[in-house]
Amino acid sequence: MTRRHYNSAPGASFDAPGLCGRLACGLLPLLAWFGVQPLAEFRLTDTVWADGAWHTLWTGHLMHYGIEHFVWDALMFVSFALLLWEEERWRLWLWLLVAAPVISLAVFAVHPSLSEYRGLSALDTMLFVRYFLGSLIVLGGWQRVCFAALPLLGLAAKIAFELSAGTAFFVSEMGSGVVPLPAAHITGAALGLIWFAWRQFTLAIIPPGESTGRIVS
Numbered sequence: 001m002t003r004r005h006y007n008s009a010p011g012a013s014f015d016a017p018g019l020c021g022r023l024a025c026g027l028l029p030l031l032a033w034f035g036v037q038p039l040a041e042f043r044l045t046d047t048v049w050a051d052g053a054w055h056t057l058w059t060g061h062l063m064h065y066g067i068e069h070f071v072w073d074a075l076m077f078v079s080f081a082l083l084l085w086e087e088e089r090w091r092l093w094l095w096l097l098v099a100a101p102v103i104s105l106a107v108f109a110v111h112p113s114l115s116e117y118r119g120l121s122a123l124d125t126m127l128f129v130r131y132f133l134g135s136l137i138v139l140g141g142w143q144r145v146c147f148a149a150l151p152l153l154g155l156a157a158k159i160a161f162e163l164s165a166g167t168a169f170f171v172s173e174m175g176s177g178v179v180p181l182p183a184a185h186i187t188g189a190a191l192g193l194i195w196f197a198w199r200q201f202t203l204a205i206i207p208p209g210e211s212t213g214r215i216v217s
Helices: 016-036 056-062 067-088 091-110 121-138 141-165 182-205
Strands: 005-007 214-216
Touching: 016 056, 016 067, 016 091, 056 091, 067 091, 067 121, 091 121, 091 182, 121 141, 121 182, 141 182
Parallel strands: none
Antiparallel strands: 005 214
């Protein structure tokens, strides 16, 4: 199996939808930092139910606890969103839209005393798992081990470390009272697995040649 990349139409010299999708992948974190971060009404807090602020189930992921937290999350998001865009196209954004509130609800269900949730890291984890599970299928031999299995094992080790140590693995300082939430990353990883399984299912029932656009292996 090879990864499928989609072009807009045979003979087309300019892929406008593709350019828009790639720009969206790159610009979303910047929009989050400069547009959403300063606005308190986009914070996802434990009053979401009482206030009826359902939009924060999505926008809370765009908020961060400082520049270091943002930079790590943004780099991961842009990298794996761009990689997956080439294969998934607009399905990427559909999964992100569905996953965001699922993660938000799961985090508050696991941590009922939580006062606020911020960050793209759980969505990053979903993208990470989806990409490297796909790589397990595409790659073979030592490449499968080095560029698919090892990254996934590394993620599992990171989550295990955060569960046992109670501290974030990458971000050193997020502010007083802020703690990592491995439950968010576990939920993101589970969604990445579901996404991958769904993709394999749809490829099995819909021959690639019948999908929209021209397929280039």
